[in-house]
Amino acid sequence: MADATGAAACDLLLTGGAVVTMDPAAGVIEDGAVAVGGGRVTAVGTAAELAGLQPSRSVDCRGAVVLPGLIDTHTHLYQGLARSLGEGRPLWSWLADFMWPYAAQLTREDVRAAALLGAVEAARAGTTALLDHHYAPADPETVLAVAEAVESVGLRGAVARGMAGTPSAVARDHGLAGGLFAHSTSEEIELTRECVAARPPGSRVAVWPGPHNVTYADQELLRASAELAHDLGTGWHAHCASTLRDPEVYRDAYGTTPVAWLHDQGLLGPRSTLAHGIHLSDAEVRMVGETGAAVAHCPVSNQYGADGVLRLRELRAAGAVVALGTDGAAYNHRQDLFECMKQAVLVQRMHRLDPEASRSDEALALATREGARLLGVDAGVLAPGKLADLTVVGLGAAHLTPHHDVQASLVYAARGSDVLMTVVGGEVVFEDGRCTRVDEDAICAEALERATAVVRRAGIA
Ligand SMILES: [Zn+2]
The missing domain is CATH 2.30.40.10 (Urease, subunit C, domain 1)
Known part of the structure; x- marks a missing residue:
């Protein structure tokens, strides 16, 4: 004993x-x-x-x-009402032509219904904590409604408030100005500060800064997000190097790559939690590792979009925290970390043509102990x-x-x-x-009704 x-x-x-x-x-x-x-x-x-x-x-x-x-370190619960749609697109088209038109139609009540649905699904699948990257719509009331929904089911975790900030040239070139990303960098930071004040670290579901994507976000927003996280004691979360295109676009615009820039600016560290982190050079793997930054690995989502294979062995050997994420009900179609654990092992083996490339005990560690490290919760181990x-x-x-x-x-x-x-x-x-805490039948019925209406409004069904 x-x-x-x-x-x-x-x-x-x-x-x-x-x-x-x-x-x-x-x-x-x-x-x-x-x-x-x-x-x-x-x-x-x-x-x-x-x-x-x-x-x-x-x-x-x-x-x-x-x-x-189990700890889900990257999901987007608001996507739940679009489950099963959007098949067969590369990630950027999936975002620009499918997800953002859908997201633009969501009301706060739609998002609340989607968050309740996803949290119920997660709880049923043994997930006890999650990190929800929420950016549609990201007004404070809706962000706090998502946190409230997750907490009402009984889970813990964080809602990373999505932001793009003042449009960069890269963002304008890729259609990221206006719409969902209408606020300037300083406005975004103040709105996030307001949300963190309402749900500070230590809350059952806290709020973190969540810049949308390192490649496309305003660089000043990334600096300010890391600073805000440091000052308020939260983590911060962003998509990074999710597709081959991310480092290429970044190099064309800035002459460097996203992770190298973050490192150069002193923004990488234990508070930095990067979603995906797939396309990294050897030097970038070392930068993530030596700073103790974390990567939320989403093996099912990576395969769904044919986005690439995480450098799992190298990242862990370098010292990075690697945990698992589902990545949303519409780019994975489940909030089920059992599936992610299995796929985390299989994708490494297939990619390396090596049956020893990863093991079941490693997958369990990613979904539990390492997830707790990424999220900063004192769990993940039974002791x-x-x-x-x-x-x-x-x-x-x-x-x-x-x-x-x-x-x-x-x-x-x-x-x-x-x-x-x-x-x-x-x-x-x-x-x-x-x-035990909520009426699942009522949540599913409301989600279904709202899903039907929102996909009709968005013209994506
Ligand atoms: Zn994502």
């Missing part, structure tokens, strides 16, 4: 399952148990070791596995003192029988729909097939 001192009573005891701690010192505990009290893990050990505790509630987890909650954010996955189904290696079973055989229970801060937010 890791530490049972003072844990004679606890709120919740999950006992009898395999416990995948993601703590290198503890590994996987067969016939294990996890005790929760005051929103945190109080003890981890074998079921026998924790048998003397006096829990308010005990859950029999025999035939199941208990693991840290005493950590936040009690965890997931219980049933192993009884035919597609999970047998499960000689529990970690491999979770990554290669399990699906989000195998999740039995999702717990955030010690609170059960999904159990017995239902989210």
Whole structure:
């Protein structure tokens, strides 16, 4: 047992399952148990070791596995009402000709409905925290409505407020002036400051600065976002080197590449969280690694758009934090990190033609421990003192029988729909097939009704 001192009573005891701690010192505990009290893990050990505790509630987890909650480090919940549309386009056309016309039609209530839908889907699939990159529409009331929606389902995380700022020449050339990106850099920063004040670091769902894309955003906006994050104690989040075109466009405009510029400006560090980070030179990989910056890797989305393959091994060896993201309901079509874990391994193997290029235990680390590092939450590992954010996955189904290696079973055989229970801060937010805090049927019905109307208005159906 890791530490049972003072844990004679606890709120919740999950006992009898395999416990995948993601703590290198503890590994996987067969016939294990996890005790929760005051929103945190109080003890981890074998079921026998924790048998003397006096829990308010005990859950029999025999035939199941208990693991840290999964952490989605890049999604766009507002895209949920466009799920299943937009197929077969390169990323820029997908954005300019499909996603932005859709986004321009969204009302605040549409976005709230999409965020509720996505958060419910995530909770059902064992996700306990997420980073939502929200930029449509990004007025403070809507940004805060998204945060409220995520929190109302019971999840934690951050909403990165999307911004482009005063149009750069690159932005004007690519149709990024006006519309969704109508504010000057100073206006954007003040609007974001207002949102962070309403949901500062430490909030269950906080707000971060979220410049849309390093290549196209105003350079001054990127400087100001990093500065704001430093001053207010948040992270900041932006798309970066998502496609081959990003560094090419940047080089043509500025004579350097996006990551090299960020590094040159001193903007890379643990607060910098870059979505995708695919097309990096060797030098840029070193820059991300040596500064301790983070990359949100979205393997399903990368394959959907044929955008490229992350340099996973090099980035991790260089010291970068690499975590997993779904990247939106319309560029992935699921908020399911089980699928992302499997694809994270497979895409590396296929790209390198090397079956040892990545493993299931690495994928689990990206989805849990590394996700917590990127998001800055004290979770991702089941150990005493950590936040009690965890997931219980049933192993009884035919597609999970047998499960000689529990970690491999979770990554290669399990699906989000195998999740039995999702717990955030010690609170059960999904159990017995239902989210506990919200009316899922009403959320799905409203989302469907709004989705039908918005795709008609946008002319994309
Ligand atoms: Zn994205």
